[in-house]
Amino acid sequence: MSAAMAHSVQPIVSMRGIDKSFPGVHALKSVDFEVLPGEVHALMGENGAGKSTLMKVLSGVYSRDAGTVEVDGRTVEIASPREAQALGISIIHQELSLMSDLNAAQNIFIGREPRMAGGLLINEKRLNAEAARLFEHIHLRIDPRTPVANLTIAKQQMVEIAKALSHESRVLIMDEPTAALNAVEINELFTIIRELKAEGVGIVYISHKMDELKRIADRVTVMRDGGYVGTVPAADTPVEKIISMMVGRELTDEAASIPDLSQAETLLEVRNLNRGREVRDVSFSVKKGEILGFAGLMGAGRTEVARAIFGADPRQSGEIFVHGEKVEIKQPRDAVRAGIGYLSEDRKQFGLATGMDVANNIVMASLSRFIGPGGVLDDGEIRSTARKYIGQLSIKTPSERQEARLLSGGNQQKVVVAKWLLRDCDVLIFDEPTRGIDVGAKAEIYKLLNQLAAQGRAIIVISSELPEILRLSHRIAVMCEGRLTGFLPGGASQEEIMRLATQRGGNGKNTNGAKP
Amino acid sequence: MSATTSSSERSLGSLFRSQGAQKLLAFAGLLVLLVGFSVASPNFMQTANMITILQAASINGVLAVSATLIIITGGIDLSVGTGMTFCAVIAGVVLTYLGMPMPVGIVAAIAAGTLSGFLSGVFVAKLKVPPFIATLGMMLILKGLSLVISGTRPIYFNDTPGFTQIATGSIVGTFFPIFPIPNGVVILFLVAGIASFILGRTVLGRYAFALGSNEEALRLSGVNADRWKIAVYSLGGAIMGVAGILIASRLNSAQPALGLGYELDAIAAVVIGGTSLRGGQGTILGTIIGALIMAVLLNGLRILSVAQEWQTVVTGSIIILAVYADMLRRQRAAAAT
Numbered sequence: 001m002s003a004a005m006a007h008s009v010q011p012i013v014s015m016r017g018i019d020k021s022f023p024g025v026h027a028l029k030s031v032d033f034e035v036l037p038g039e040v041h042a043l044m045g046e047n048g049a050g051k052s053t054l055m056k057v058l059s060g061v062y063s064r065d066a067g068t069v070e071v072d073g074r075t076v077e078i079a080s081p082r083e084a085q086a087l088g089i090s091i092i093h094q095e096l097s098l099m100s101d102l103n104a105a106q107n108i109f110i111g112r113e114p115r116m117a118g119g120l121l122i123n124e125k126r127l128n129a130e131a132a133r134l135f136e137h138i139h140l141r142i143d144p145r146t147p148v149a150n151l152t153i154a155k156q157q158m159v160e161i162a163k164a165l166s167h168e169s170r171v172l173i174m175d176e177p178t179a180a181l182n183a184v185e186i187n188e189l190f191t192i193i194r195e196l197k198a199e200g201v202g203i204v205y206i207s208h209k210m211d212e213l214k215r216i217a218d219r220v221t222v223m224r225d226g227g228y229v230g231t232v233p234a235a236d237t238p239v240e241k242i243i244s245m246m247v248g249r250e251l252t253d254e255a256a257s258i259p260d261l262s263q264a265e266t267l268l269e270v271r272n273l274n275r276g277r278e279v280r281d282v283s284f285s286v287k288k289g290e291i292l293g294f295a296g297l298m299g300a301g302r303t304e305v306a307r308a309i310f311g312a313d314p315r316q317s318g319e320i321f322v323h324g325e326k327v328e329i330k331q332p333r334d335a336v337r338a339g340i341g342y343l344s345e346d347r348k349q350f351g352l353a354t355g356m357d358v359a360n361n362i363v364m365a366s367l368s369r370f371i372g373p374g375g376v377l378d379d380g381e382i383r384s385t386a387r388k389y390i391g392q393l394s395i396k397t398p399s400e401r402q403e404a405r406l407l408s409g410g411n412q413q414k415v416v417v418a419k420w421l422l423r424d425c426d427v428l429i430f431d432e433p434t435r436g437i438d439v440g441a442k443a444e445i446y447k448l449l450n451q452l453a454a455q456g457r458a459i460i461v462i463s464s465e466l467p468e469i470l471r472l473s474h475r476i477a478v479m480c481e482g483r484l485t486g487f488l489p490g491g492a493s494q495e496e497i498m499r500l501a502t503q504r505g506g507n508g509k510n511t512n513g514a515k516p
Numbered sequence: 517m518s519a520t521t522s523s524s525e526r527s528l529g530s531l532f533r534s535q536g537a538q539k540l541l542a543f544a545g546l547l548v549l550l551v552g553f554s555v556a557s558p559n560f561m562q563t564a565n566m567i568t569i570l571q572a573a574s575i576n577g578v579l580a581v582s583a584t585l586i587i588i589t590g591g592i593d594l595s596v597g598t599g600m601t602f603c604a605v606i607a608g609v610v611l612t613y614l615g616m617p618m619p620v621g622i623v624a625a626i627a628a629g630t631l632s633g634f635l636s637g638v639f640v641a642k643l644k645v646p647p648f649i650a651t652l653g654m655m656l657i658l659k660g661l662s663l664v665i666s667g668t669r670p671i672y673f674n675d676t677p678g679f680t681q682i683a684t685g686s687i688v689g690t691f692f693p694i695f696p697i698p699n700g701v702v703i704l705f706l707v708a709g710i711a712s713f714i715l716g717r718t719v720l721g722r723y724a725f726a727l728g729s730n731e732e733a734l735r736l737s738g739v740n741a742d743r744w745k746i747a748v749y750s751l752g753g754a755i756m757g758v759a760g761i762l763i764a765s766r767l768n769s770a771q772p773a774l775g776l777g778y779e780l781d782a783i784a785a786v787v788i789g790g791t792s793l794r795g796g797q798g799t800i801l802g803t804i805i806g807a808l809i810m811a812v813l814l815n816g817l818r819i820l821s822v823a824q825e826w827q828t829v830v831t832g833s834i835i836i837l838a839v840y841a842d843m844l845r846r847q848r849a850a851a852a853t
Binding site for chain 2: 061080081082085091093097098099100101102106110111113115120121122124
């Protein structure tokens with residue numbers, strides 16, 4: 001679809017002057033947005049720019065305060081998700097909204113199960129047959145009766161797409177659809193998107209990833225602080241231009257500068273680590289001041305390596321040395337005592353007590369230091385310590401008393417970093433440190449990691465985003481199917497990494513079902 | 517084509533929302549208890565004693581079926597014990613004070629239960645009061661109302677001939693004299709069968725699981741989640757009404773002071789049967805096995821002359837053991853994948 005067509009084709013959806021306020025927040029300020037048939041329209045902006053709010057207005061989750069929504073040129077009121085679906089508008093939420101205890105077919109037809117016996121009973125046979133037909137349409141090879149909990153994130157997403165198609169959707173909103181997908185799965189998703197395009201479906205594509213936009217989007221609309229910034233053609237607009245539209249300033253993308261670590265002390269050494277099928281005979285070491293990147297496809301075993309080192313999962317064999325001394329790690333407590341900190345990819349679930357304030361999160365792993373006379377916690381000392389780290393890591397928070405859940409993703413990340421720094425951890429393992437974090441905050445996290453390394457800590461970064469690995473790592477370890485398939489120097493090419501990431505060791509059986 | 521076999525397998529499976537392993541575990545536990553007590557005492561494995569056990573399990577079993585429905589939605593119902601008594605009292609008022617015919621009393625009791633479930637549902641779904649608190653409130657309200665309506669005195673059903681037959685009579689026994697299963701037990705299995713069917717095959721059942729699994733997702737699918745939640749609580753209330761009739765029939769009276777504590781036994785049976793208090797999962801078959809385990813345990817301990825004080829200690833331990841076993845199983849399953 002070219003920009004020229006924008007004037008000859010009637011948009012499926014056209015939103016004009018949409019305004020929406022929540023108590024204390026002006027979330028949308030007179031935003032315009034339209035979707036043409038057969039186009040992929042990317043919606044970009046930093047977290048909090050208002051993309052999700054705008055899409056929730058379109059999909060009937062929120063009601064707007066002002067503005068008009070037209071579908072096929074007629075003004076409509078969309079008061080509920082059901083009404084949006086009736087108009088052919090479906091949304092695939094970032095946090096997948098499937099019911100994990102139900103099976104795939106049941107999920108697709110929830111709310112409109114085919115009935116029998118006068119509408120009293122669910123016609124399970126027809127439900128499964130129709131689901132199977134939908135799956136075939138999008139080349140999803142699963143049994144419709146598979147419980148959703150047993151599906152990979154990628155497959156769950158495909159189930160969501162099938163669900164949207166079952167509504168005869170003409171506009172499909174995808175909120176960060178590739179956030180949890182590996183490269184192969186992303187390719188499969190894009191194939192489906194192109195097929196849907198060809199069928200005339202309009203797709204709203206929300207993403208932070210620039211390379212994806214270049215591959216899939218026709219037009220890009222950028223939002224900032226709840227306002228509409230502009231709409232540009234995806235192919236002819238340089239990435240820097242789009243980024244500057246998003247952040248309101250220019251960002252420079254610099255490659256990692258690799259320090260000379262030949263004389264540096266080895267801080268962490270792992271020898272012959274084994275855990276089931278996910279971790280097989282993994283050995284590596286990290287030096288003081290080094291950032292070691294772990295690259296690989298989803299399910300390559302990178303997180304499992306981290307968890308086994310940290311004692312979060314039991315390991316079958318393997319030795320771990322910190323500062324050259326062998327340490328016995330049976331549980332996370334042992335790892336922390338040895339000076340290893342782990343920042344899991346799901347901060348809310350594993351890293352943060354979201355309901356507690358920033359100060360208490362920072363001191364949580366070192367609370368015994370703050371016990372005053374009579375066993376009472378020294379609140380003043382806790383707060384002043386927290387303030388010190390807030391300053392040091394420039395955590396953006398009104399005060400140390402702010403509840404952690406109210407902070408942005410990047411700042412939550414920093415709170416967890418502060419927790420480990422206070423605990424004197426010299427080895428820090430970051431698992432997908434920028435997942436769900438917007439472009440501006442990413443740069444801050446990168447700066448922080450470089451700073452931590454420069455201060456003499458050993459940093460391990462696990463990331464599924466190759467540009468991130470390349471930008472950060474002094475050295476790159478690549479995994480595939482539980483094995484370390486090789487090390488690359490920083491500044492290696494994406495192709496070299498992908499080659500190692502798909503290079504199967506041992507009796508190379510293709511077990512993840514991916515097509516070559 | 518294997519379509520016919522797979523679909524018949526599936527209808528059986530979905531009838532009980534098959535979650536094989538935990539039910540197997542509970543069922544194995546039940547067998548172990550049966551065998552153990554049979555070996556320990558010759559009086560245990562007698563037809564008369566088996567019928568006593570079933571009879572004892574029937575009321576707790578019906579309440580536990582009600583509790584299962586609510587727990588699957590991710591909620592809890594603490595009001596089933598005193599609510600059961602309230603329904604019995606209503607039956608007493610209609611039959612004994614107003615002198616109405618028996619079917620009217622039965623309908624009134626079930627209607628009272630449905631109404632109380634409906635109210636709990638409204639408090640939870642519409643007023644967003646947490647289920648624990650809403651039904652705790654209902655528990656006290658219904659206890660108080662039972663006492664007020666009855667004037668704190670038991671209401672006897674002496675004027676309603678045949679009322680005691682509802683639970684204690686045996687239609688099965690008139691056809692098969694050697695196995696006189698009481699009607700109360702038959703009613704339990706009927707209620708369980710219907711509840712299983714509703715959970716496995718109807719929209720209401722599907723939404724009950726969806727509510728417990730991811731309520732927001734159900735809402736985003738365009739389903740009126742609140743209304744269905746209220747419907748599930750109402751159905752639970754209706755089943756509670758059945759339990760009210762059973763206990764009134766057993767005692768030939770509505771005892772207004774009774775009821776407190778029954779809700780905990782019901783929840784215990786649900787938990788032993790492998791239904792997750794987290795919601796989204798659960799089976800009626802498991803719950804029935806749970807209720808039977810509790811009844812067998814109490815009966816067996818009594819036959820072995822274990823002091824009653826110790827019986828509850830054992831029940832409590834069994835609950836913890838059952839849930840611990842389930843946790844172990846889940847961890848293994850998670851590690852295996």
